[in-house]
Amino acid sequence: MLKAVEIKPDVFWVGGVDWNERNFHGYTTERGSTYNAYLILDEKITLIDTCKRPFVGELIERIGTIVDPAKIDYIVSNHVEMDHSGGLPEMAAIAPNATIVTGAPKGVAGLTAHYGEGLNLLGVKTGDTLNIGKRTLTFVQTPMVHWPDSMVTYDEYDQILFSNDSFGQHYASSKRFDDEVGLPEVLVQAQKYYANIVMPYGKNVEAALKALASLTFDMIAPAHGIIWRSHVPEILAMYRKWSSGEPDEYALVVYDSMWHSTEAMAVEITEAFVEMGIPARLLDLKVNHISDIMAEVLIARYIAVGSPTLNKTMMPTVSAFLCYMRGLAPAGRVGLPFGSYGWAPMGPNEVYQQLESCKFTLPEAPFTHQWVEDGEGLNHLHDAVVDFVSLFHDKVQ
Numbered sequence: 459m460l461k462a463v464e465i466k467p468d469v470f471w472v473g474g475v476d477w478n479e480r481n482f483h484g485y486t487t488e489r490g491s492t493y494n495a496y497l498i499l500d501e502k503i504t505l506i507d508t509c510k511r512p513f514v515g516e517l518i519e520r521i522g523t524i525v526d527p528a529k530i531d532y533i534v535s536n537h538v539e540m541d542h543s544g545g546l547p548e549m550a551a552i553a554p555n556a557t558i559v560t561g562a563p564k565g566v567a568g569l570t571a572h573y574g575e576g577l578n579l580l581g582v583k584t585g586d587t588l589n590i591g592k593r594t595l596t597f598v599q600t601p602m603v604h605w606p607d608s609m610v611t612y613d614e615y616d617q618i619l620f621s622n623d624s625f626g627q628h629y630a631s632s633k634r635f636d637d638e639v640g641l642p643e644v645l646v647q648a649q650k651y652y653a654n655i656v657m658p659y660g661k662n663v664e665a666a667l668k669a670l671a672s673l674t675f676d677m678i679a680p681a682h683g684i685i686w687r688s689h690v691p692e693i694l695a696m697y698r699k700w701s702s703g704e705p706d707e708y709a710l711v712v713y714d715s716m717w718h719s720t721e722a723m724a725v726e727i728t729e730a731f732v733e734m735g736i737p738a739r740l741l742d743l744k745v746n747h748i749s750d751i752m753a754e755v756l757i758a759r760y761i762a763v764g765s766p767t768l769n770k771t772m773m774p775t776v777s778a779f780l781c782y783m784r785g786l787a788p789a790g791r792v793g794l795p796f797g798s799y800g801w802a803p804m805g806p807n808e809v810y811q812q813l814e815s816c817k818f819t820l821p822e823a824p825f826t827h828q829w830v831e832d833g834e835g836l837n838h839l840h841d842a843v844v845d846f847v848s849l850f851h852d853k854v855q
């Protein structure tokens with residue numbers, strides 16, 4: 459029998475644990491995930507979010523250990539995306555008298571688009587409240603963190619922020635709280651989550667943090683992963699840092715290579731960074747997933763990207779990485795395009811163009827080598843990288 463977990467008196471976690479999810483819309487989830495939902499027992503029984511559809515059975519079973527699901531009065535849908543609202547049609551059928559509370563107008567429109575006209579919807583805006591007994595819930599819309607409809611629900615009585623995707627992590631565990639798992643382990647997944655889901659919306663995150671600044675809470679209950687109760691200040695500080703877009707003096711050297719010439723360049727570029735006292739990481743796209751690399755892009759000022767020329771273009775792995783990174787829009791980065799070629803440097807040239815469209819600061823031309831470079835050519839590359847990076851590194855010393 460699946461159990462509910464009491465996270466504060468009369469407030470229960472009733473979500474689903476997706477132990478074996480390994481690819482979440484293209485993002486690798488090596489630790490699985492959870493679809494968190496929360497049940498508040500008050501004069502009006504209130505459910506917050508409804509899990510991904512395959513987990514609605516788990517949700518209903520956990521709720522059933524506390525209360526008859528048919529007695530639910532309100533279902534708050536903080537976010538339309540189907541990993542949080544997938545169970546809504548079934549829950550609405552089980553609890554026919556429940557009012558579904560969602561953001562107006564985007565949440566209302568989104569839920570209607572996904573599930574049809576039949577839902578008993580109540581649209582709310584920032585500052586609107588819902589009295590459910592001794593508790594009053596307050597809604598704060600957080601548009602584009604990370605969809606237009608996104609909102610969070612604040613429970614002042616319990617000092618809980620039900621934050622939906624914000625502060626979440628794809629992390630399956632038998633534990634529910636940050637202090638049971640350990641901060642470093644949760645932060646790894648929180649950083650990967652922010653980089654892959656939230657990074658393009660830094661300005662919106664800053665606006666959301668401002669809107670939340672007047673609220674006091676000692677628990678953040680997100681829709682994925684671990685609940686924050688011992689490290690609330692730490693995760694808020696990380697969100698402030700990540701949303702500022704200010705990177706660390708840290709370098710990534712991301713590449714693919716067929717016959718190791720571009721790889722030799724990548725190794726030399728890494729050495730150049732190390733010599734300058736800048737921590738650097740070498741990432742071969744054959745063995746590193748783009749969603750893992752993106753967790754590093756979030757914090758790296760220097761991003762070197764290398765491709766050989768293959769059939770008059772760059773390698774598909776490099777193209778996929780650049781396409782993904784452009785969408786996630788890290789700002790204020792320094793780019794170093796590089797690569798090898800046989801007779802026309804189309805690969806590194808295309809990397810250059812892609813980094814230009816990311817609005818990175820670039821050298822005048824990509825670093826290129828024809829065929830296989832000897833030690834001398836690599837020494838020149840080393841010096842050229844040091845010269846270029848010094849323009850930026852000296853400024854931040």
Ligand SMILES: Cc1cc2nc3c(=O)[nH]c(=O)nc-3n(C[C@H](O)[C@H](O)[C@H](O)COP(=O)(O)O)c2cc1C
Nearest residue numbers: 715716717718719720766767769770799800801802
């Ligand atoms: C299948 C294949 C296609 C290639 N196509 C081109 C090309 O269109 N233009 C070019 O200049 N070089 C081309 N080359 C040559 C490579 O770019 C060259 O060997 C380069 O040094 C490879 O770098 P790498 O050792 O990092 O893989 C091709 C090589 C292979 C194996």
